[in-house]
Amino acid sequence: MTTRVLVCDDQALIRTGFATIIDAQPDLEVVGECGDGRTAVDLAGDLRPDVVVMDVRMPVLDGIAATRQLAGAGVARPVKVLVVTTFNLDEYVYEALRAGASGFLLKDAPAAQLLHGIRTVAAGAALLAPEVTRQLVGRYAARIRPAEDTPPGAPLTPRELDVLRLVADGRSNREIAAALVISQETVKTHVSRILTKLDLRDRVQAVVYAYRRGLVT
Incomplete structure (x- = not known):
């Protein structure tokens, strides 16, 4: 089955780069792109992606708040979220996980890690190792x-x-x-x-x- 992916990042070049890498895979399909968290929430409702690749710092609605609306406790039809950001801050990681994200990657990670992360999250697994999460x-x-x-x-x-x-x-x-x-x-x-x-x-x-x-x- 093909995994449907929504890419959300306020930097157009990064967004396009992610989409190009993802769409080149036979088992992955980019169904939408956007540049802010509010649009991500709206598009997820319309497009029903399997995974949302989410940036943290964005206008209108940041990635943490958008993740909470997409995958947080009490959401009727939660969407799996993989947070990808340039900011390697423990608090961002923690807040993303608490908001409902299934994984966390840095933007400078190799393309293979991004693809692995999407597939891992789509399969219902967590991307972070348990010991990292515990810390x-x-x-x-x-x-x-x-x-x-x-x-x-x-x-x-x-x-x-x-x-x-x-x-x-x-x-x-x-x-x-x-x-x-x-x-x-x-x-x-x-x-x-x-x-x-x-x-x-x-x-x-x-x-x-x-x-x-x-x-x-």
Whole structure:
């Protein structure tokens, strides 16, 4: 299946460059381009892209706010967002993830990384490694609790809570399996159930959720 991509960046040359690289792939198709977050939100509603490649600093509506409207909690038909920016600031990364983004890349990354990022996000996976996410969210843990705006979700079993805490600690499936003396397939099953119960899209969101609910320190 072809992955439909919307490219949003206020710099026309970068926007065109991204579109050219993406459209050259047989499994990717650029369905639209725009230069501000408000237009991105409107176009996403009309064009139904699978992934939005989103800049951060833009006029009218910035990329973080646009991401929140496209992929944030409570959005009826969320769209996967890959944030691509020139600004390598921890707070931008954190705010993008908290807004609902599934990944984060710098604009100077090789074209192959951009394409990999789009495919990864389209497949429903997180682009950032869990340990990177843990470092970012952990740095802002004091800021993001208490979490009155985070819905509680369905109750987790004691074992699912154990798995969620280890996911939030940046552990891989293999490391979680070793720590809990279970198989990696069982870990995958637990992670899948956790995401379903809590209505989370991927492990990145699970890490943010765990910190916001005070499950890890």
